Amino acid sequence: MSKDDISYWRFKSIRDPIHGFVSLTERETRLINTLWLLRLQRINQLGHTYLVYPSATHKRYEHSLGAMYVADQIAVNIGLDKHQREVVRAAAILHDVGHGPFSHVFEEFLQDVNGEDFTHEYLTYQIVKNDEEIKSILKGEGVDAEDVYDEVVNILNPEIESYEEPILRDIINSSLDCDKLDYLLRDSYHLGVKYGLFDLQRILHTITKTKDGKKLCIKEKGKDALENYRLGRHLMHAQVYEHHTRLIAESMFLLALDIAKENNDFMELFRFDKNNPTKFLSNYISLDDHEIYRLLKEIKGKSKNMIEMLEKRKLLKRALVIDIEHELRDVRQRKKLVDMKDKKELRNLADDIASRVGVEPEYIVCRNHAISIKLYEKYGFYVLKEDEHVEDLDNLSPFSSKVKSLIYFYVFSHESVKDKVAKAFSDITGIQITK
């Protein structure tokens, strides 16, 4: 079937609460039915956020479809050809297959085991590159479609810095990518909050590329829509993604994983060998939110207790919150606390507090947490001015903030010892809490 034929792009249509109908080609229909994609139907988009917002139970799967829809809209609006559209649509569908149970929080654990570069993006790349079924679909085997395998693998490869068509990669991963343009609206919809809402249509209408065709940017007339989008992103972080109850739940989950590290059989499941990725991937394909809970409960003892507490929503409580900037006058104390980012250091402090207040160590968790207030994205937001000069949105924005970020130091504890934690913390660190 020709790509000029509308039915090529509408082999199947799926109802989506955010974008209406999302149409798929035959190849894409096969992709969304692979085990790797279907696994995303069992992974919460927002991890343990449902413990704060009960309706936050939407999954990575529908987000992958939404991201594909947005990627295609961007591709059409910046004038990509049909082959490029196919490449970018396939990359968008697959962009999250590397996510582990409960999404981002599991990445922290995998990085502990396999090193800082072991991100979900890296795993996505490994999966797309190595899975035979995905490979055959991308190569167009068994469907009437062109081979897009190498291009999709290259777009998703975080190890390659330069890519012949960087604009395609920008659509998948940049400040203005299909991922964020979908998830802000989707998360807001499912949670019932309005913070992440922005004018997607205006952004799509004004999205363009730089003169050399290498980067995505927004025409100057769309800069307010862009401002709205980045403010929405910041507010979603402040209100949802960094909510302290979510932080507690994620910390408890991480602690359960950390304790489980002592179990060799468990650890073996998560060690990645670059020269033999198959072993890791064959376990990872069946790993979802329920499966990781099952595995952790199978290891009897403290990991199991922690997971059961999460299941019963018996969460640790905020025993101590220090706004480092405002509450610590002493310069050395401020530095001491903000420098305490190393996991081992934080664990030692928690263990020390636990022994002083008389609870088991797993009932105390220390966490250093910063919320960035500035509205920059990792790679900036680019605005194409009428003279075709590209400017960072920061330089055109009427908004600025004197506050750079909020830095909090938390101690979470079992409710029974909540009142004793502050004193123990002060005795150990010498830091007196004024509030």
Add this chain to the structure above:
Amino acid sequence: MHLKLSDLLLITLDAFLETTQDNKLKGRTFFQKIAYFVSQYFNMNTSYRAGLYGPYSYKVAYAIEELCTLNFIHEEVIPLPSGYLYIYTLTADGETICKELRNSRQKEYEIVKKIIQIIPHEQDKLITAAKVHYIIKVMGAKETDDVINKARLVGWDLMKNEVEEAINCIRELEKIKNV
């Protein structure tokens, strides 16, 4: 003891300010690029990527932000006809920390001072030097034409003479050994 990125940034700012008459570091991009060279020397995992104005690290941006929040660095923002000028100075608290770092991190201070001596202090030249360094070290370019071609892949247009000038600067930097 392991050198933290925040400490390296404080050392860098302190060492740079020593070379100025007005005790000010002018320009957010400028700060990013000095931090680029310094962090590369110390093999910090700063995740620099090809940005619009040369290599850019969100980790460095966040670390500077954090130092401002902690009141160790003061960031002044001056509106200009086109955009803003960001000016960085050390606060009294920042001076206190730097004073301690000067004792505990003497060796690192010396190296940072040497790097600052070698790199251009003119923003455009510094950006070019950082771009060329990035293309050689990260993207594996071997010689001038290769640098120019690979630069295009990430949207940077470089002229032959500026690449050659930058390569000379990089060669000088490579001579710095542990002092």
